[in-house]
Structures are given as C-alpha cells and as structure tokens.
Amino acid sequence: MKRLDRLGNVEGEAKLPSYDPQKHGCGIVHLGAGAFHRAHQAAYTDDALGAAGGNWRITGVSLRGTDAADALNPQNGLYTLIERGIDGTHARVIAAIDRVIAASTDRKAPLEALASPQTRIVTLTVTEKAYGIDRAAMAADPSHPAVSADLLEPRNPAGVLGLLVEGLRLRRAAGTAPFTVLCCDNLPENGFLLKAGVVDFARRIDQGLAEWITAEVTFPSCMVDRITPAATQQTLENAERLTGCEDRGAIETEGFRQWVIEDDFCNGRPQWESGGALFVKDVKPYELMKLRMLNGAHSMLAYCGYLSDYPYVRDVMADATLAALVDRHMEAAQKTLPRLEGIDLDTYRHDLLERFRNPAIAHQTYQIAMDGTEKLPQRILAPAADTLRHGGDIRPFAFATAAWMRYCVGRKADGMHYALRDPREDEIGSRIGNLNTAEEISAALHSLPGLFSADLTESPEWRRCVADILFLMLTKGMLPAIRLEAT
Numbered sequence: 016m017k018r019l020d021r022l023g024n025v026e027g028e029a030k031l032p033s034y035d036p037q038k039h040g041c042g043i044v045h046l047g048a049g050a051f052h053r054a055h056q057a058a059y060t061d062d063a064l065g066a067a068g069g070n071w072r073i074t075g076v077s078l079r080g081t082d083a084a085d086a087l088n089p090q091n092g093l094y095t096l097i098e099r100g101i102d103g104t105h106a107r108v109i110a111a112i113d114r115v116i117a118a119s120t121d122r123k124a125p126l127e128a129l130a131s132p133q134t135r136i137v138t139l140t141v142t143e144k145a146y147g148i149d150r151a152a153m154a155a156d157p158s159h160p161a162v163s164a165d166l167l168e169p170r171n172p173a174g175v176l177g178l179l180v181e182g183l184r185l186r187r188a189a190g191t192a193p194f195t196v197l198c199c200d201n202l203p204e205n206g207f208l209l210k211a212g213v214v215d216f217a218r219r220i221d222q223g224l225a226e227w228i229t230a231e232v233t234f235p236s237c238m239v240d241r242i243t244p245a246a247t248q249q250t251l252e253n254a255e256r257l258t259g260c261e262d263r264g265a266i267e268t269e270g271f272r273q274w275v276i277e278d279d280f281c282n283g284r285p286q287w288e289s290g291g292a293l294f295v296k297d298v299k300p301y302e303l304m305k306l307r308m309l310n311g312a313h314s315m316l317a318y319c320g321y322l323s324d325y326p327y328v329r330d331v332m333a334d335a336t337l338a339a340l341v342d343r344h345m346e347a348a349q350k351t352l353p354r355l356e357g358i359d360l361d362t363y364r365h366d367l368l369e370r371f372r373n374p375a376i377a378h379q380t381y382q383i384a385m386d387g388t389e390k391l392p393q394r395i396l397a398p399a400a401d402t403l404r405h406g407g408d409i410r411p412f413a414f415a416t417a418a419w420m421r422y423c424v425g426r427k428a429d430g431m432h433y434a435l436r437d438p439r440e441d442e443i444g445s446r447i448g449n450l451n452t453a454e455e456i457s458a459a460l461h462s463l464p465g466l467f468s469a470d471l472t473e474s475p476e477w478r479r480c481v482a483d484i485l486f487l488m489l490t491k492g493m494l495p496a497i498r499l500e501a502t
C-alpha cells in the first residue's frame with residue numbers, strides 16, 4: 016500500500032489542505048510533537064495557512080523518544096486527523112508540520128531550529144511535569160533533573176528551560192529578533208509561569224540575557240482544549256480506510272476544539288482566528304473555567320473510573336450514578352468562577368457532559384489519571400480552597416481528592432498492583448507504603464511538600480471530609496463509595 020507521503024496519493028473521503036505545503040516555509044518550532052499538538056495547534060495552523068498563507072509551517076521537536084519522528088518524517092510530515100463529533104466523522108490530511116526532530120538522537124538540530132531567523136514562534140505541549148518550574152517560588156527548579164543538567168551545561172541543553180534560554184541566547188548573540196514563546200500546556204497562567212521559569216534560568220547563567228528576555232520576549236498565556244486520546248492500531252486502520260494510504264502518524268480526536276490566546280506576539284503570528292481561535296486581552300477567566308470544570312472533572316472521574324474498572328471516560332458516563340457525581344463536580348467548580356462575558360457556564364457544563372459521553376472517543380481513565388501531583392493543584396485544590404474561603408460546599412472537591420488518595424495506594428480492590436505514573440511516585444510510595452488507615456494516608460499525602468495549600472491542610476473541616484470519604488473508599492470499595500456519595 017502507498018504511504019501517506021504525498022497529497023497526490025490520497026484516495027478516499029479525507030479532505031486535503033487547500034494550500035500547497037511546498038510553497039510555505041517554517042515559522043514555528045513546536046516542542047512536544049505528540050497527539051495533542053497534532054489534533055490542536057497543527058490543525059489551527061493548517062486552517063491559517065489555507066486561509067491566509069504565510070511561512071508558518073511547523074518544525075516539531077520531540078524531547079523524548081523517536082516515535083513522532085519515525086512516524087512523520089517518512090511521510091513528509093503529513094498525517095490524517097480523524098475528527099469524531101456528534102455530526103459524524105470527518106477526516107482531513109494536515110500538512111502544517113514540515114518535519115520532526117528527535118532531540119534524543121540529534122542534539123544540535125533543535126538549537127539550530129530555535130536560532131533560525133525564520134523561527135518566530137515557539138509553541139510547547141510537553142506535559143506539566145517537563146517544565147521544571149517551582150510554582151510556589153515562580154522560578155526554575157534546580158532539583159528537576161533536566162534543569163540541573165542544563166544549568167551545568169547550558170550550551171548543550173536537553174530540557175525545556177535550557178533549550179529556550181540557549182535558543183534565545185544564540186539569537187541575541189546573532190542580532191536576531193526573539194521569538195514568542197507560547198505555552199500550550201494545562202498550567203495555570205501558563206505564559207506567565209513559563210516566563211518566570213525561563214527568566215530565572217537565564218539569570219542563573221547570564222544576568223544580561225535575563226534582562227533582554229524580560230524586555231524583548233513575549234510569553235502569551237493561552238487556554239487549549241480538545242479531547243485527544245493516544246492513537247491506537249485502530250486509529251491507523253481507520254486512517255488507512257479514509258485516505259487509501261498507510262499512515263503511521265494518524266490521530267483521532269473529538270469534533271470540538273477551542274483556543275483562547277492572549278494577543279501578545281513579539282514577532283508576528285499566523286492567522287489562527289481562521290480556524291476559530293479567539294484572541295483576548297486576558298485569558299485567565301477562560302483558563303480557570305477549563306481547568307476547573309473540564310480538567311477537574313476529568314481527574315475526579317479518572318480516579319473513580321479507573322478504580323471501578325471503567326477503562327474509558329465514556330464508560331464512566333454510562334454509569335448514571337457516577338455521571339451525576341461528575342456533573343456535581345462541574346457545578347461546584349462552576350461556582351468558583353468569575354462571570355465571563357459571552358459564555359453561559361450552564362451551557363458550557365452541559366456541553367462538557369456531552370463531550371465526555373462521546374461514544375466514538377476511547378479516552379482512557381488511566382491516561383488521565385497520570386501525573387496527579389502535577390494536575391491536582393490547579394484542577395481540584397485551588398477551587399477547593401476558594402470554596403472553603405467562601406463558606407461553600409467543599410464535599411465535591413474532598414471527594415475528588417480522596418479518590419486521588421485511594422489511587423495513590425497503587426492497588427485495586429482485588430489486589431492488582433498498578434503504576435501511578437506520577438513524577439512523585441516513589442515519594443508517595445515511601446510515605447504511604449506501610450500505612451493502612453484513611454486518617455494516616457490522608458495525613459501523609461497532605462504533608463507532601465508543595466502540593467496542598469495551608470488553607471486546606473490547616474482546615475479541620477476539609478481534613479475530616481477527605482479522611483471520611485477515603486475511609487469509605489478503602490473499606491467498602493470504590494463503587495459502593497460512589498453509590499453512597501450519590502445518595
């Protein structure tokens with residue numbers, strides 16, 4: 016079978032880009048060329064190239080592994096994006112990615128791309144844990160392995176902060192204008208946070224560079240949204256049917272997508288609004304809405320669902336009792352949000368529930384459950400603290416937190432062990448490994464440095480509520496605890 020390496024090879028219902036990729040140069044370097052990037056920013060860029068042209072194609076960089084490079088480079092960056100919405104399935108071939116550099120096998124190429132005057136924007140989806148930023152100190156975290164290694168050898172970086180700083184240093188030295196840095200991970204005030212990490216990293220090696228970055232480089236914040244499961248063999252087979260070509264880079268995603276971006280670009284940008292992106296002055300209210308309602312409910316249902324043997328989000332939503340608790344969680348999160356011009360939060364909530372129910376999307380609860388210590392603060396604990404402060408009902412957040420704690424035990428009710436897949440997995444294991452009671456486990460996890468804010472750890476009401484729910488989850492089992500919670 017032909018490979019999807021030329022648009023001319025495509026036969027089938029997949030839509031082709033409306034532009035000739037050969038006629039457009041690269042203007043974006045993207046760090047983290049995984050499924051989410053291919054379903055989200057690359058699709059918007061494809062729309063922008065089709066509508067307004069420009070040299071805005073993407074050079075992808077994988078920081079770990081060679082899978083994306085191995086899949087996409089033999090295909091000249093082409094891949095099928097299968098969008099599964101309520102109005103059916105639509106497939107399109109995306110041509111926005113030019114190539115993918117695997118940083119693990121080619122240490123020089125990422126820096127060359129970052130230093131190139133052609134590059135005007137660097138976007139990132141590297142997951143929360145890859146940044147190495149101490150969120151409390153708003154500074155680089157020297158205890159993060161990539162940060163410490165890159166601080167020792169700043170001219171030969173492999174981590175996110177090290178690469179950005181060295182790329183910017185090379186540009187400054189060459190008299191090249193800087194690029195905009197656009198963080199697309201689900202972190203609170205993501206642009207602001209990344210700027211703090213980058214500037215602090217730079218300050219540790221070169222004060223003048225830190226000052227130049229502060230003055231010249233922009234780090235807009237943005238809110239990204241599109242539910243995108245990891246691709247499976249089935250995804251590749253579906254793509255083959257829709258394009259008549261073998262495609263090892265295909266991705267399946269939902270129909271919905273959203274991108275709200277702070278309009279602060281120091282060196283130009285694609286016309287992403289052609290794909291529906293919204294440019295605003297202040298992203299924060301959108302970000303809070305999405306992190307607390309969508310991602311918060313996602314984490315809650317992932318822990319409950321995984322421990323109830325529901326492999327996919329759609330299975331969770333098919334359990335009416337658990338689905339009602341998901342709705343309850345979203346409603347509680349909704350109460351912590353500021354009003355947002357033009358957005359009806361009830362409608363947003365109902366649409367989210369509909370998206371979670373999407374039977375065509377196989378989104379694993381185990382996938383969402385990973386990296387809990389990186390996700391919980393902005394998704395669950397911040398709205399919990401706000402609710403506590405305003406005298407609201409903290410129970411939904413305590414329930415979600417207890418479910419995460421039950422998950423941290425690392426063992427299902429039938430004794431089956433599973434990996435937490437959390438960067439603090441060992442620390443969690445050594446803290447709670449020998450403990451048995453809900454009270455002890457909750458106390459040990461509450462004392463993990465940097466995770467829970469003092470408002471929560473010092474609130475007897477919160478502590479009681481979490482420990483009581485965890486007690487039920489541990490002694491009766493997850494599903495019975497869910498049933499009890501819903502009555």
Ligand code: CS2
Binds near residue numbers: 240310390
């Ligand atoms: C999910 C997100 O894996 C997770 O933690 O909550 O990846 C979620 O699917 C996206 O943020 C949706 O935009």
